[in-house]
Amino acid sequence: MITHLIPMGQSKEEIRETYAVFARRHGIAAKAFADQVKEMAGPILLHEEDGSEVATERTEDLIAMSAVIGGFARLLAEKLLLLEGKTLENGGEIETHHA
Numbered sequence: 001m002i003t004h005l006i007p008m009g010q011s012k013e014e015i016r017e018t019y020a021v022f023a024r025r026h027g028i029a030a031k032a033f034a035d036q037v038k039e040m041a042g043p044i045l046l047h048e049e050d051g052s053e054v055a056t057e058r059t060e061d062l063i064a065m066s067a068v069i070g071g072f073a074r075l076l077a078e079k080l081l082l083l084e085g086k087t088l089e090n091g092g093e094i095e096t097h098h099a
């Protein structure tokens with residue numbers, strides 16, 4: 001996966017820029033993740049319940065939802081890597097296939 005993020009043969013300046021973009025995206029993703037955790041665990045953390053469908057008072061539910069979300073995130077990353085450089089015209093597709 002790292003070779004997809006930082007391809008071989010880049011100059012130091014290109015690597016710096018690639019890393020800066022990655023660091024910005026990491027910060028955005030980390031904040032979004034933290035916001036989702038706060039929403040899901042609101043009742044556990046004694047935040048006001050917002051009526052969200054995923055909010056729970058049980059730690060076990062939060063653990064199970066986190067595992068499911070982690071699995072979906074991994075599948076999404078794998079699918080996106082497979083689609084790199086492809087379009088619907090040259091062999092990319094949006095369907096998922098299971099072996």
